[in-house]
Amino acid sequence: MEKPKDKKKPGMYENVLKQFNHAADLMGLDDGVRKILASTNTEISVHFPVKMDDGRIEVFNGYRVQHNNSLGPYKGGLRFHPTVDITATRALAIWMTWKSALAGLPYGGGKGGVTIDPSLYSKGELERVTRRFTYALGENIGPDVDIPAPDVNTNPQIMAWIADTFASTKSPSTRMLNLHVVTGKPVGSGGLKGRDRATGYGVVASIKSWAKLKGIELAGKKFIVQGFGNVGFWASHFMMELDAKLVAVQDASGTIFNPGGIDTEKLHNHVGNNQGVINGYPDAEKIDNDKFFLLDCDIIIPAALGNQITESNAHGIKARLIAEGANGPTDIDGERILLERGIDIIPDILCNAGGVTGSYYEWLQNKRSENYHMHIVLKMITEKLNEAFERTVNTAKKYNTDWRTGAYIAALERIQQTYLERGVFP
Numbered sequence: 001m002e003k004p005k006d007k008k009k010p011g012m013y014e015n016v017l018k019q020f021n022h023a024a025d026l027m028g029l030d031d032g033v034r035k036i037l038a039s040t041n042t043e044i045s046v047h048f049p050v051k052m053d054d055g056r057i058e059v060f061n062g063y064r065v066q067h068n069n070s071l072g073p074y075k076g077g078l079r080f081h082p083t084v085d086i087t088a089t090r091a092l093a094i095w096m097t098w099k100s101a102l103a104g105l106p107y108g109g110g111k112g113g114v115t116i117d118p119s120l121y122s123k124g125e126l127e128r129v130t131r132r133f134t135y136a137l138g139e140n141i142g143p144d145v146d147i148p149a150p151d152v153n154t155n156p157q158i159m160a161w162i163a164d165t166f167a168s169t170k171s172p173s174t175r176m177l178n179l180h181v182v183t184g185k186p187v188g189s190g191g192l193k194g195r196d197r198a199t200g201y202g203v204v205a206s207i208k209s210w211a212k213l214k215g216i217e218l219a220g221k222k223f224i225v226q227g228f229g230n231v232g233f234w235a236s237h238f239m240m241e242l243d244a245k246l247v248a249v250q251d252a253s254g255t256i257f258n259p260g261g262i263d264t265e266k267l268h269n270h271v272g273n274n275q276g277v278i279n280g281y282p283d284a285e286k287i288d289n290d291k292f293f294l295l296d297c298d299i300i301i302p303a304a305l306g307n308q309i310t311e312s313n314a315h316g317i318k319a320r321l322i323a324e325g326a327n328g329p330t331d332i333d334g335e336r337i338l339l340e341r342g343i344d345i346i347p348d349i350l351c352n353a354g355g356v357t358g359s360y361y362e363w364l365q366n367k368r369s370e371n372y373h374m375h376i377v378l379k380m381i382t383e384k385l386n387e388a389f390e391r392t393v394n395t396a397k398k399y400n401t402d403w404r405t406g407a408y409i410a411a412l413e414r415i416q417q418t419y420l421e422r423g424v425f426p
């Protein structure tokens with residue numbers, strides 16, 4: 001079976017810095033604040049041993065990058081993927097700072113992960129990798145310090161192992177005070193009802209705001225999704241609720257296409273019974289990976305990895321909207337081409353902020369020993385994202401710029417205000 005190349009290239013970090021510098025120039029960001037935000041606060045690299053099922057020892061590399069915590073504790077996901085390295089993690093941490101600031105949350109930005117292909121390991125081995133990684137991070141994470149969450153190839157189960165390991169290494173009497181060291185936990189372990197769907201729900205909330213702004217009816221619109229994991233599935237699910245039509249999906253195992261529509265729930269069941277991949281789904285045709293982004297559709301939801309829309313495919317894209325469920329799916333050249341062609345982009349730091357917003361409510365729920373109802377959670381996410389969408393569009397209009405730069409400026413204005421009010425110690 002052909003496996004799509006992971007189009008990782010040196011770029012995500014360069015992209016995030018270019019985007020930052022562009023926004024900083026345009027808004028006239030304070031020089032000192034600019035220097036602070038151009039570098040990360042802390043970069044942690046750990047190498048830790050894990051015993052495999054057959055008794056062998058393997059040593060893994062793990063990372064946690066903490067970019068900025070001027071607005072609150074560092075917050076951001078943990079990724080288990082072969083492409084995880086310090087540079088990619090740095091880029092992702094910086095994006096988290098902007099995302100939390102734009103969404104109006106009391107968080108800074110962090111990101112982490114382990115360089116691993118989890119499909120090659122048993123559940124027991126993954127549990128030991130997770131627990132040993134948590135132990136290696138030690139006091140660098142914590143409920144008021146740095147709060148990880150799920151990302152690519154990590155899930156509620158992995159979050160539960162992290163919470164349990166972290167709490168188990170503290171005094172038993174403080175166990176419950178440490179539950180919110182991670183968010184995205186299973187509901188039985190302090191997790192939030194609705195956190196599973198929060199990111200995909202937020203992606204669709206942003207698409208609805210776009211449709212309202214443009215006077216577009218979403219029913220009947222064709223969309224395609226790259227990545228059918230947490231974000232890709234839930235975004236598809238909520239798009240289907242609006243009677244939009246999913247016509248193609250790409251994941252790590254290949255690309256499937258059905259112009260008549262792909263049933264999201266049926267595909268989800270197939271993925272659940274098929275080692276997490278879409279390959280072999282009976283009600284769609286398998287097509288070449290290279291054709292995916294060029295398919296005839298109205299909306300593209302990239303919900304997998306970074307650097308997927310580039311100058312190599314941006315010229316051929318037919319959609320009117322790219323809704324960035326993933327972090328960094330469009331590189332600088334790809335974006336320039338899309339904007340020249342009049343294609344709208346809802347930037348990642350806005351479009352996928354439903355995840356960190358859901359995480360915020362889970363953190364609050366744990367801190368307050370409460371349990372929120374799902375409908376309250378989804379309502380709160382909608383309100384926060386609608387505000388962030390409006391702030392992005394208005395800021396872009398004020399500075400006569402694109403939405404990504406508008407989102408950056410809105411985020412940077414908030415962080416700048418904090419630094420200017422508080423000053424820099426000593």
Ligand code: NAD
Nearest residue numbers: 151152153199227228229230231251252303304326327355
């Ligand atoms: P996931 O592990 O649940 O799913 C990832 C999906 O990407 C899988 O379907 C996988 O097969 C696919 N994929 C992997 N390599 C691919 C390749 N080379 N080509 C095509 N598809 C490929 O991960 P997720 O949590 O859904 O995260 C997806 C994206 O959304 C990431 O960029 C992540 O940073 C971002 N994100 C996630 C959250 C969250 O709450 N989970 C929040 C904000 C942003």
